[in-house]
Amino acid sequence: xxNNMTVNNDINFNPVRFRHHLHRYPELSLQEHKTASEITDQxxxxxxxxxxxxxxxxxxxxxxxxxxGPITLLRADFDALPITEKSQHDHVSRNHGCMHACGHDxxxxxxxxxxxxxxxxxxxxxxxxxxxxxxxEIGVGAKKxxxxxxxxxxxxxxxxxxxxxxxxxxxxxxxxxxxxACASTGVMITLIGKTSHxxxxxNGHSPAPAVARLMDYLHHMPEAFKEAxxxxxxxxxxxxxxxxxxxxxxxxxxxxxxxxxxxxxxxMKRNLLDFAQKQADCYQLEMQIEWIEPFNATMNNPETTKNxxxxxxSLNYDVVIPTEPMRWSEDMGEFLQQWPGTLFCIGSGTxxxxxxxxxxxxxxxxxxxxxxxxxxxxxxxxx
Numbered sequence: 100x101x102n103n104m105t106v107n108n109d110i111n112f113n114p115v116r117f118r119h120h121l122h123r124y125p126e127l128s129l130q131e132h133k134t135a136s137e138i139t140d141q142x143x144x145x146x147x148x149x150x151x152x153x154x155x156x157x158x159x160x161x162x163x164x165x166x167x168g169p170i171t172l173l174r175a176d177f178d179a180l181p182i183t184e185k186s187q188h189d190h191v192s193r194n195h196g197c198m199h200a201c202g203h204d205x206x207x208x209x210x211x212x213x214x215x216x217x218x219x220x221x222x223x224x225x226x227x228x229x230x231x232x233x234x235x236e237i238g239v240g241a242k243k244x245x246x247x248x249x250x251x252x253x254x255x256x257x258x259x260x261x262x263x264x265x266x267x268x269x270x271x272x273x274x275x276x277x278x279x280a281c282a283s284t285g286v287m288i289t290l291i292g293k294t295s296h297x298x299x300x301x302n303g304h305s306p307a308p309a310v311a312r313l314m315d316y317l318h319h320m321p322e323a324f325k326e327a328x329x330x331x332x333x334x335x336x337x338x339x340x341x342x343x344x345x346x347x348x349x350x351x352x353x354x355x356x357x358x359x360x361x362x363x364x365x366x367m368k369r370n371l372l373d374f375a376q377k378q379a380d381c382y383q384l385e386m387q388i389e390w391i392e393p394f395n396a397t398m399n400n401p402e403t404t405k406n407x408x409x410x411x412x413s414l415n416y417d418v419v420i421p422t423e424p425m426r427w428s429e430d431m432g433e434f435l436q437q438w439p440g441t442l443f444c445i446g447s448g449t450x451x452x453x454x455x456x457x458x459x460x461x462x463x464x465x466x467x468x469x470x471x472x473x474x475x476x477x478x479x480x481x482x
Contacts, residue, residue, distance in 0.1 A: 112215050114470075115463045117141065118208035119190035122460070125179030125197045125204070128234040131156045134177050134207075138231050141211055145218040153250065154243030158231040162217050168225025169480050172255040173473055174434065175210035176203045176235035185457040201454050202263040202447070205461030205469075207231060209261075212470040213477075222481035228255065232430070238392045241433035257403045258440025259476055260431045261469055263461060265453050267446030270468045272411040273419045274443035276404040278396050281328065282364040283357040283428040285391035288313065288375050292384045294339075294348035306350035307338050309378035316374050317354050324367060327360040328423060331367075359424045361396050394428035400439040407443050410475040416468070427454075445469055 117137075126134050135156035142149045142160055150159045184191050184198035192198040199205075214229055234240030244250055264273055290310065295303025314333060321329040332355045339347025356371070358364040372388055379386035411418050431442040445465055452459040 114208040114212040121204035128178040154247040156233040157244040160229040162227040166224045169256040172228040174230045174260040175206040202461040209469040235430040241430040263447045264444035265447040265451040271446035276401040278424040280397035280425040282396040284393040289387040300346040329358040395432040397432035399441045403441040
């Protein structure tokens with residue numbers, strides 16, 4: 100494999116057409132059986148023997164050179180989101196209320212283009228793994244795959260994945276070492292009291308005062324953790340029922356907590372738990388707390404990050420090194436707790452619709468650009 104190589108797609112495989120097909124038929128996290136089957140069938144046509152149903156619907160391909168050398172793993176995610184698409188293109192989602200609003204269809208097409216190339220021009224040394232991961236959006240896919248015995252014996256020297264990123268020029272590589280994406284968790288606090296007639300609220304135990312205090316606490320909580328980026332977003336509050344004759348007896352408060360530091364996120368969780376319990380005790384309420392969709396911070400390795408920058412520059416891609424981590428979270432963080440590697444972003448366009456927007460669509464031009472970057476990373480280490 101030579102520097103600045105162009106992806107040489109087999110005449111029977113069109114990655115853009117494949118992406119459009121995935122986009123038409125998206126599947127939610129933990130339900131991606133048809134998507135996994137489509138990916139597996141395509142890998143079989145390349146001559147590979149993929150391992151399937153790893154930690155759910157995960158897929159793994161091993162490409163050996165036959166010679167000693169490093170082990171590199173490339174990862175792509177393939178689940179969709181519970182969002183109703185509002186677009187006019189001809190590959191709009193046919194599964195109402197579900198769409199590829201984060202570009203995972205494009206990530207898959209990019210890695211399949213790499214698989215196609217490697218089936219024709221294998222690495223000259225070492226081993227390359229291609230990993231297709233389900234359930235990234237809910238933060239469980241990587242963890243479930245890592246728990247599968249078939250991944251236990253794999254120890255890559257470098258792991259790479261990318262995410263498309265609206266707001267940056269098309270094809271610009273955005274990467275930094277250290278914390279690249281935040282840790283986060285959803286939290287749902289349920290307060291259970293006792294209803295009463297609205298004319299005599301003193302005969303019940305209303306959670307409303309505790310909810311008011313919780314909302315204020317959540318709003319100001321990041322102020323106590325200024326040593327790292329932190330953010331709390333209140334996403335849902337429900338108190339009582341719609342009716343003027345009854346004082347409420349139940350409430351739910353939901354929020355998302357983020358931090359660039361895993362330790363601080365855990366500290367924020369403990370503080371919130373203590374505060375919520377005190378409010379419940381004060382107002383004679385039962386309190387239940389549930390942590391939902393937890394993500395660890397994504398920590399990029401310095402050496403593999405240098406590899407990404409070198410590969411991008413050799414392809415004449417513009418490189419941006421941000422000073423702050425991305426606010427969103429990424430399941431890639433689980434892999435990077437186990438293996439050295441780097442998550443990087445590639446710009447989707449300065450005016451491109453944002454991730455998770457109902458009019459978002461992955462830009463097809465990124466399939467070629469990202470595939471070339473993956474292949475360049477392999478060329479740098481395996482030739």
